[in-house]
Amino acid sequence: MIKQFEIRRNIFHIFYGLAYVLLIYFNIFKITHLLVLLLIGTIIALVSLKYKLPFINWFLENFERSNTFPGKGALTFLVGVIFAVALFDKPIALAVIMILTLGDSFSHIVGRFYSKIKNPLNDLRYIEGTLVGALIASLGAMLFVSPIKAFIASFIAMIVEAVDIKLLINGWAKKWIFDVILDDNVIIPLVAGVLLAIL
Template identity: 85%
Template sequence: MIKHFELRRNIFHLFYGLTYVLLIYFNIFHLIHLLVLLLIGTIIALASLKYKLPFISWFLEKFERPDTFPGKGALTFLVGVIFAVALFDKSIALAAIAILTVGDSFSHIVGRFYGKIKNPLNSLRFLEGTLIGALCASFGAMLFVSPIKAFIASFIAMIVEAVDIKLLINGWAKRWVFDVILDDNVIVPLVAGVVLSVL
């Protein structure tokens, strides 16, 4: 049951991310639209803490872990997209979002269902997931940057994704302050974007 739930979450993650890629690529969404969407999403998430909202409650039950802030995955993903669009050129931003979308989804799916070798960087992750995730991410990024840049950025981003940085920060206050900024959905596109900018 848990595996089916996680599979469903990661398939949603894949299509959710691809939607952003298409909307940004075709100039339908710009930074202002993403910021407004984040504001609306945050208001809905806060309301969900107190009220059972039609459709939203069903959606959260199907795709969000019960022990986390409502819509956290979708909101942190959007934060990552906003950073990518705000900080990098369009091609790099799209490649970074593609790396997050494809790499994160496949790393979790492959690791959870087929992983055998523990990732030395994180005992909760599997090496097969990280490698396949990086490979798939590079194919997605190749649509926007050169193959070699896509390959390097994808592997570095997926290696960073395998490390749970939040576990390295001790203390209740620090955990809450950095919970969003250090989320994989934010870290991966930032790392990918920086690497692509340097290359």
């Protein structure tokens, strides 16, 4: 059951990640649309803490871990997308979203269920997952930036993702704001975007 749930959750992650790429690529979504979507999503999540909203509750039960803030994965992903669009040129922003969409999902699926070598920096991550995530992420990013830039940014972003930064600054990470800022969905776009801007 856990395996099916996690695979389903990550497939959904890929689905809405690619949807963001298409909507931004074809100029259907601007940053204002993303901010409004974040506001609406946050309001729905807060309401979901007290009330079971029929359609929303089905999504939360099928695609969100029960021990987290309602919709946390989708909301932090959207925060990462907003940072990418706000801080970087369009090709870099799209490449960054592809890295987040593909790299994070495949690293979790492969790492959790099909890997054996644990990451020495984080017991919850596996070397195989990080490598597969980086490779697939770079293939997606190549649609918008050069192959070498895509590979370097994807590889380093996945290494950073594999390190639990929250443990390194344990005191700060207990505060909810740092829990959001240090989420993989926010860290990966920032790291990948800065690298692509520098390269």
